[in-house]
Amino acid sequence: MAPQRFREQFTQIQRSMPDVPLAVGPDDAGEFLYEKGVVLARDGEEARVVEDTVRRHFTTFAGLTPEQVRRAGPETNRSGITRIRVADPGQGDGSGDPAVAGALRALSAAEGRTGRRLVSRNHVVSIAVNACPGDEPVPASRAAGPNPAAADGVHDPGSAVAVLVIDTGLMRDHRSYPPLAHTRGDAQVAECDGDGILQQYCGHGTFIAGLVAAVAPNTDITVRGTLNDAGAVLESEFGEKLFEAVDRDGWPDVISLSAGTSNGRTDGLLGVDAFMRELRDRPTLLVAAAGNNGSATPFWPAAYADLPGYENAVLSVGALRADGESGACFSNHGGWVKAYAPGERLTGALTGFETPVPYVYQHSTYDACRYGFTYPCTCHHPRHTGVLSEDGVSAKPDQVMFEGLAQWSGTSFATPVAVGMVAAHMTARAETDPREARWQLLRANTEFAEVRGAHVPALLPPTWRPVRVSPPSARA
Incomplete structure (x- = not known):
């Protein structure tokens, strides 16, 4: 059986980050990895816009009430980024996260109006195979x-x-x-x-x-x-x-x-x-x-x-x-x-x-x-x-x-x-x-x-x- 290198790497990285549920994106296409149930936004007003927009659309996201859409951890200082919880990360498997995809779609109109990116998946940055390096030593x-x-x-x-x-x-x-x-x-x-x-x-x-x-x-x-x-x-x-x-x-x-x-x-x-x-x-x-x-x-x-x-x-x-x-x-x-x-x-x-x-x-x-x-x-x-x-x-x-x-x-x-x-x-x-x-x-x-x-x-x-x-x- 031919190796499934990206899937193997997904397993390896998930083992190294046991407390962070990960998904494959976009929509299970095997292009990158990201954190389930969470999106990123800039601190301040933009984070509030993201929270409010997701709450208005919360019925399309599994497992959350409007009150559960909230910032998931401390806001950073220098990078100016905060994590916002938009779904229960324990739901589903690693083949994509519909809730995160839905949150990105919900913000697309607001991004079009402002001409500025407001929201993102929380991607995994890695040196791994299918990213770097190209093989093993x-x-x-x-x-x-x-x-x-x-x-x-x-x-x-x-x-x-x-x-x-x-x-x-x-x-x-x-x-x-x-x-x-x-x-x-x-x-x-x-x-x-x-x-x-x-x-x-x-x-x-x-x-x-x-x-x-x-x-x-x-x-x-x-x-x-x-x-x-x-x-x-x-x-x-x-x-x-x-x-x-x-x-x-x-x-x-x-x-x-x-x-x-x-x-x-x-x-x-x-x-x-x-x-x-x-x-x-x-x-x-x-x-x-x-x-x-x-x-x-x-x-x-x-x-x-x-x-x-x-x-x-x-x-x-x-x-x-x-x-x-x-x-x-x-x-x-x-x-x-x-x-x-x-x-x-x-x-x-x-x-x-x-x-x-x-x-x-x-x-x-x-x-x-x-x-x-x-x-x-x-x-x-x-x-x-x-x-x-x-x-x-x-x-x-x-x-x-x-x-x-x-x-x-x-x-x-x-x-x-x-x-x-x-x-x-x-x-x-x-x-x-x-x-x-x-x-x-x-x-x-x-x-x-x-x-x-x-x-x-x-x-x-x-x-x-x-x-x-x-x-x-x-x-x-």
Whole structure:
């Protein structure tokens, strides 16, 4: 039986958020996840409009009286968003939430009159499969070394480019990997389970930091563990957590963000609107992953790069396949993706080098590319069987051992490569403005690739080596 990757991921994320009933949207189409029974609105008058409108239409929503339509938790300060309960979240299953859909429809007329978005689902922002990364890690030999390899250069605290990675935390032994000797930040929560098995997505933030450091050695990298527990957080919390990260460390030169969600809209995420508006007025450049749905549907926050007023503030990054010749099968694409970087079969530090650690695959590979591509992509090679794809009859899940380096794929990892390219350009040109450095880098770029018929900028680090993989059928 073919794996149902999105459904498997739904199960995994729901386990990591046991107190938050989740649904698949829109209308069970398998495009994103969101909190059941709740909508988001801006604090103040707009929240009151949403509450009043839902109360007038409450008879179409199951399980609530008008008095039960109310704010579901404390209002936030910086993000300016509140959760409003519009249904009993315990009703129904995870295949959509008619009450939430009804609340959105009820507010559509008011939004038309005001010309302003008033209400939103409370989406799950995630690094997960079908969002980021594009596959699970594969052990890599130390002899082959990282790819991209560490660039020449030294770390100079006086001129280093400040990079803030918003992701999972750092593995405890990360400093034993030389490029990460100067990296600081939050520790990864619960690296292994009770049996000593590495948990899924542990090492994601460490891998990203290692890619930045390899491409741009003169960087001060801080990793914040904003996205622990299957790499997921509710939209209502995400904006506040972004503010907490920059309040704690100060606004950096560059933010590397390898998470997001689609939402079926073209005007952004309500939960991060306040953060994005403040970002727009700061000198910081946000470099964000385009997502791994193999889709042209906007993925946020990356797609802010295509919204008026955010062109300078956001660089959205898609993934090139291992040989760099075209886009990776899983990479989102479209005019809102502004650059592409290597993002398939990159090699970097999953852990440090102190202690080997076992890992059990959670997802099974496919018999062929799930997006219809014919090259030997990570959808089906190398082969493995995962726990979440088991039907009680299939073979035992595969287990591997990591001893430091891993090969991993996703726009999650194309993003820090692009971050490193911007940072390295800043160092080489003594450029202190990361936004200007981005434009200089793109203007000077001479490499391009074909992505779904489009001729797109390809940011290729000098130390990156194309990986050419023979089809599995051609192997011994």
